[in-house]
Amino acid sequence: MAQSVSSIQARIRRGDGSPLVTAGDLAPSEHFVDGGFRPGKSGRTMDVVNPCDGTLFAQVPEGTAEDVDLAVAAAVAAKATWGRTVPKERSEVLHRIADRVEEHAEALARLESANTGKPLMVSRDDVAQSVDTFRFMAGACRALTTAASGDYAPDHLSVIRREPLGVVGIVTPWNYPLLMAVWKIAPILAAGNTCVLKPSEQTPLTTLKFAELVADLLPAGVFNVVTGDGPTVGGRLAEHPDIDMIALTGSVGSGRAVARAASDTLKRVHLELGGKAPVIVFEDADLAAAAESLRVAGYWNSGQECGAGCRVLVHESVAEEFVGHLVGQVETFVVGEPTAGDEVEIGPLVSRAHFERVTGYLERARAAGVRAAVGGTRIEGPGFFVAPTVLVDVPEGAECAREEIFGPVVTVETFGDEAAAVSRANSTPYGLSASVWTENSRRGLDLPDRLDFGTVWVNAHLVLANEMPWAGFKGSGYGRDLSVYALDDYSRTKHVMHHHAR
Incomplete structure (x- = not known):
């Protein structure tokens, strides 16, 4: 499941030096x-x-x-x-x-x-x-x-x-x-x-x-x-x-x-x-669809998105299978400069200060025993690029799962039953958005009422419409x-x- 940083770096696309604007x-x-x-x-x-x-x-x-x-x-x-x-x-x-x-x-x-x-x-x-x-x-x-x-x-x-x-x-x-x-x-x-x-x-x-x-x-x-x-x-x-x-x-x-x-x-x-959106994936969910959705919802705008699906809570019985799907999605990202072509999906972080903030979270997570299934570090060279990352073996209460990293980083935790999933999801001080992934229609109707977030998606994430309100609760x-x-x-x-x- 792990991928070397060098193989990610090899996919960084640089422009030919032509400016986007004059x-x-x-x-x-x-x-x-x-x-x-x-x-x-x-x-x-x-x-x-x-x-x-x-x-x-x-x-x-x-x-x-x-x-x-x-x-x-x-x-x-x-x-x-x-x-x-x-x-x-x-x-x-x-x-x-x-x-x-x-x-x-x-x-x-x-x-x-x-x-x-x-x-x-x-x-x-x-x-x-x-x-x-x-x-x-x-x-x-x-x-x-x-x-x-x-x-x-x-x-x-x-x-x-x-x-x-x-x-x-x-x-x-x-x-x-x-x-x-x-x-x-x-x-x-x-x-x-x-x-x-x-x-x-x-x-x-x-x-x-x-x-x-x-x-x-x-x-x-x-x-x-x-x-x-x-x-x-x-x-x-x-x-x-x-x-x-x-x-x-x-x-x-x-x-x-x-x-x-x-x-x-x-x-x-x-x-x-801010936000720290939990993505609750139950054992009956379409795991491939959830991972494909997070390819956008977790990494859009290099993860610099307050509604990003950045904190996965997945049922322990399907966690390994789900991580395999998610890593497979993340491995296909095209990372580079906006001048390098329309295929580029992940750009740099906005500033050196933010780059150092995000990489600091990654370094502390690694020191705490959290494992990067893919990515997990900065990419050497000009600019503020961070490798698209999936962090696994994340314990309850870990800093990387608790605080808003605001970069191309998705954490994966596991849960054993529905009550634990709801409790863990609501434990964040943020209350902007969340999503629930399940094929159980009764659960899909009931669970949003128990989640303390301003927007709750069911079998989707980060889909917005001007006709519907956007804002959160709590912090x-x-x-x-x-x-x-x-x-x-x-x-x-x-x-x-x-x-x-x-």
Whole structure:
């Protein structure tokens, strides 16, 4: 079952040196505020690094609290007019944004891959999902339902109004720079809000490009981007008295920091945080199908995915057979740079710091007696590549099965009965997603109710739809992305009562 690291390394594909993008493909290296690009107040810049070789790729402004204040002032100035637009008008704007993104889909995908190192197949999927998110929200904002107007007290007519919140601050992560931004931008604008967005300092380029592409479609001040680090720019967004809500997709630590900073002004907080998704495989499951599904669900975007199926709990009677299937799937991965062809499925990790974090987990697991059935180590050479890995002989409570590694690593534990499987699955502090694999229809219907996760798949994993909500419980945060529930999160309800007795 074991495979040598050298045989994996031999499959690493390198490009021919041709760049995915040129300097002309980049948006201006400035903040986007009040409808146009503006230089940062500090004059300082932050480096953006190519994760395929560790070289400098671009630079963006190192934002300050003053930069944030200017962007917030623009959003405040724009909120009344934008908030008074009717859903039909906002819908038409969102449809035009979707058309513009689709028109430039390949350029955005190439820029996303150049910045993150992710394979083009992943980036193209991100852009396609971004287009669909705008189109869904464009329709959904015109069809909201609420409690019926009527007399609930004698001679008094009650009416429920849905209103924008005002200005929303957004902090987005590095793993899906464009898509996670769109998951926030689309419902926020659809609900009639304005916004100020801080992209990850590691992957800001597609967000700035998006701003450039849609600049003529939105009124000035409705959408703003300030680049910079989390404590400075994100911290100011979270504490700013003129921001009505802060929405973050990121780590649990970032979520705690944002929630603390937001508490002084009692603004709303929307958090989509980490995950450690259990994949419960019962003895009656289609083992080959489960392994084939995990080929995508466990390793998509090099495992840098909060919903990844990264923690397998398999019944002890079929564990060896299942691991054989999974290793067989992992051995077929094509690893390489996005310039090396459309067959590349696994790219580098996003940064040196994250690369060292993931390899640190692997080194500690090996020292603790956990065995790599395939992979298990870094791949020598330029860039931040880690071999796709399956860890076995994982004891209950092991660090690698408990903490979010966020790399191309799937752990395999065994269980003896259903109660143990449910208990072990729920033992994680995260509650984002999970899956159940069984051919027993009663079990498939009953078990999701006993799992403490916001999304539970049965005989599938990591299948998303814009019509359905995405978010978690416990340490995975609160608030909902996607679906009409997101529009609920980014709006407020007001009760208006009319005394009509005559």
